Amino acid sequence: MNIAFFTDSYHPYVSGVVNSIDRFKKELERQGHKVYIFAPAYPAAEEEEGVFRFLSLPAVVQKDFRLAIPLSRKLIPVLKSLELDIIHTHTPFLMGILARYGARKLGIPLVFTFHTLYDKYLHYLPVAGGMITPFLNYYLREYCNSCNLLIAPSAYVERELQSLGINVPVVNVSTGIDLTPFKNNDEEELNHLRKIYKIAEEEKILIFVSRLGEEKNPLFLLQAYHRLIDKYRFRPRLIIVGDGPEREKMESYCQKKGFLEQVIFTGKKKYEEVVKFYKMSTLFVFPSKTETQGLVTLEAMAGGLPVVAVNAAGSSAMVEHGVDGFLVEEDVDEFARAIYRILTDEMIYNKMKKNALKKAEELSIEKMAGRLLAAYKKISNREIEEEAL
DSSP: OEEEEEOSOOTTSOOHHHHHHHHHHHHHHHTTOEEEEEEEOOTTOOOOTTEEEEOEEEOSSOTTSEEEOOOOTTHHHHHHHTTOSEEEESOSSHHHHHHHHHHHHHTOOEEEEOOOOGGGGGGGSTTTHHHHHHHHHHHHHHHHHTSSEEEESSHHHHHHHHHHTOOSOEEEOOOOBOOGGGGOOOHHHHHHHHHHTTOOTTOOEEEEESOOOGGGOHHHHHHHHHHHHHHHOOOOEEEEEBOOTTHHHHHHHHHHHTOGGGEEEEESOOHHHHHHHHHHOSEEEEOOSOOSSOHHHHHHHHTTOOEEEESSHHHHHHOOBTTTEEEEOSOHHHHHHHHHHHHHOHHHHHHHHHHHHHHHHHTBHHHHHHHHHHHHHHHOHHHHHHHHO
16 A cells, blocks of 8 residues: 655654654555655754655744644645555644645545644643633544544543544554564663663662653652652652653752752653663653553553553553553552552562563554554555455
């Protein structure tokens, strides 16, 4: 099949959506299909074959994010030349509008993956955020109903879509995990990493991987970590991988509470490096309340890490309470207690570690790409034509 992915974010920008697009593109192409990307241009973006860039402007509230100008007289001729079977958009906004226009012009199916709980990001519009919610929901409902198929990355999102009043088919397809990088067991590399960050081999390590934005709830994590030290006299190291507008507040909090030396802020890291951090760590901690799936949670499981997460949104779909981790309410004491329990009970830890690895195997990118392809084929013109013959 020839597939076009439309997206409002792509390399060099780093996000869960970009990671999802990247993984599906690589796996679909490994299986013999062709995937083209239509995305905003970034000043530092390298030219890539099969990636079509659109003029863009920096977002006012987030300077490293670009807003595409979704206009091009060449769009339809280019799409025709690619002989597309499916247009798959990963956004309902700028590039998503362009994707819908292209699909209608060419008369081919339009698929939309509902990656994001968009209403959870309205704090970036402090003046009008609350007023926008009804209009946002109306727009999302209208856009979704104009598609031929919706992809929900978790059962939670599938339920959210149903509550919006969607009347088109919805298929649950998680973003799978490429297990290959996790199978490299180079202890020398991990020991070198420990040495760089001055971590003793016997130390327990908590890890949080995320963009450091308010919606990810990172200050709650630090409050729970402080409680862990203060109440339980337990001092594992905490590695925070990622960057964002909340980082300065987080570092100030650590300084104020006197545990800055215990917390390691790595900043943004390439995926290969993040995998090493997972494999070096002991437990994944995830305070976010806005995930649709929690892709980093699955990555952590592939690294053999049990999870302690706030019981909300996508985390509840990814983590099975008491099996591969603990889901707790957004309560500092509960979160700290769950961390302490897992890390001080070897039997619980080993059981959860085993089950985490099993979960990652079940949600491999190979299996998820297969599920996506089956969904494509059900609505593709090609299959309809073949069946008619």
